[in-house]
Amino acid sequence: MKRYTLLQCFTVFITFVLISIFFSSEDVSAKVQIVASLPDLGAIAQEIGGDKVDVMSLAKGYQDPHFVDAKPTYVTKLNKADLLIYNGLDLEIGWLPPLITGSRNSKITSTDALGRLDASTYIPQVLEVPTTQIDRSMGDIHPKGNPHYLLDPRNGIYVAGGITARLKEIDPENASYYEENYKKFADHLNQKIKEWDGELAPYKGTEIVSYHKNLEYLSDWAGFKEVGFIEPKPGIPPTPSHVAELIKKMKSMDVKLVIASNYYPQKTGSLVADQSGAVFLSIPTSVGGQDGINTYADLFDVIVGDITSALKNETGETNHSASKAGG
Numbered sequence: 001m002k003r004y005t006l007l008q009c010f011t012v013f014i015t016f017v018l019i020s021i022f023f024s025s026e027d028v029s030a031k032v033q034i035v036a037s038l039p040d041l042g043a044i045a046q047e048i049g050g051d052k053v054d055v056m057s058l059a060k061g062y063q064d065p066h067f068v069d070a071k072p073t074y075v076t077k078l079n080k081a082d083l084l085i086y087n088g089l090d091l092e093i094g095w096l097p098p099l100i101t102g103s104r105n106s107k108i109t110s111t112d113a114l115g116r117l118d119a120s121t122y123i124p125q126v127l128e129v130p131t132t133q134i135d136r137s138m139g140d141i142h143p144k145g146n147p148h149y150l151l152d153p154r155n156g157i158y159v160a161g162g163i164t165a166r167l168k169e170i171d172p173e174n175a176s177y178y179e180e181n182y183k184k185f186a187d188h189l190n191q192k193i194k195e196w197d198g199e200l201a202p203y204k205g206t207e208i209v210s211y212h213k214n215l216e217y218l219s220d221w222a223g224f225k226e227v228g229f230i231e232p233k234p235g236i237p238p239t240p241s242h243v244a245e246l247i248k249k250m251k252s253m254d255v256k257l258v259i260a261s262n263y264y265p266q267k268t269g270s271l272v273a274d275q276s277g278a279v280f281l282s283i284p285t286s287v288g289g290q291d292g293i294n295t296y297a298d299l300f301d302v303i304v305g306d307i308t309s310a311l312k313n314e315t316g317e318t319n320h321s322a323s324k325a326g327g
C-alpha cells in the first residue's frame with residue numbers, strides 16, 4: 001500500500017489553501033463595484049448597498065468638487081466599476097469625463113449605460129436653471145443650474161431611491177436587501193430632518209452671505225435668505241471692488257453671518273465678516289469634510305449644529321434657546 005510522503009501531504013494542503021483563496025476572492029469580486037464621484041454619493045450608496053457592494057469615492061470631502069485632481073489610480077478604479085454614480089449638472093465636467101474615457105469600461109462609458117447613474121436626474125427640482133445660454137468660458141461654473149443639491153437632505157432621499165432602483169437592476173438577487181436598506185436609510189433621515197427642522201426653525205428668514213453659490217439648496221430647506229456672495233459669479237474669484245460693494249451692502253442690511261465651505265479661502269470670508277460686523281463660519285459641506293463625518297446624516301448634524309450655534313451666539317442665547325427643539 002502506497003504511503004503518502006510528507007511532501008505529498010503538504011502539496012494537497014497547499015492546493016486546498018489555494019482553492020479556498022480563489023473562491024474567497026471570487027466572493028469579493030461578486031460584490032457590486034461602485035465608484036462615486038463624490039463622497040456624499042459614496043456614503044449613500046454604501047448605506048443602500050451594505051455588504052453586497054464595494055464603494056470607492058473619488059473626490060474627498062475636503063476638496064472643492066468642481067476642481068478635483070484626476071489621479072491615474074481613479075482610472076484603474078473606474079475600469080473595474082459595475083456602477084458609476086455622479087452628481088451631474090456639469091459639477092464634475094472639469095475632471096470626470098477624461099477619467100471615464102480613460103477607463104475603457106463599456107459598463108460606464110455611455111451616458112445611458114446601466115452602470116452609469118446621474119444622481120441629479122432623481123431630484124424633484126434643480127434650482128437656478130439659467131434662462132439664457134451660459135458659456136462656461138466666461139467663468140460661470142453652474143451652466144445647467146445649481147449643482148449643489150446634496151446640501152438639502154431631502155434630496156439625499158431621492159438620490160438614495162435612484163441608487164436603490166439601479167442596484168436592484170444590476171444585482172436582482174439582492175433586490176429585497178437593497179429595498180430594506182433604502183427603507184432604513186429613508187426612515188432614519190426623515191426622522192433626523194424633523195429634528196433639524198426643529199433646531200433651524202427659530203432662524204427662518206436669517207440673511208446670510210456665502211462664499212460660493214453652493215448653499216442655495218441648504219438655504220431653501222432651512223429658510224435662510226442668501227443676500228450676497230463673495231464670488232462675483234460661481235467660480236470667479238472675488239475682486240477688491242466686489243468685496244467692498246458686498247461689505248457695504250451687508251452693513252446696510254445688517255447681515256450677521258458669512259458662511260464658506262471649508263475648502264474655500266478662509267481669509268477673504270473672515271475679512272468680509274470682520275469689516276461688516278458679521279460672524280464668519282467655515283463649515284464642512286461633504287462627507288469626510290471633517291473628522292467624524294462618515295455618513296450623510298453626520299454631515300447635517302454638523303452643519304445644522306455649527307450654523308445654529310453661530311446664530312445663537314450672534315442673536316443672544318436667551319432669545320432662541322427656549323424655542324430650540326430637542327434632539
Ligand SMILES: [Zn+2]
Pocket residue numbers: 066141142147148212213214234
Ligand atoms: Zn458650484
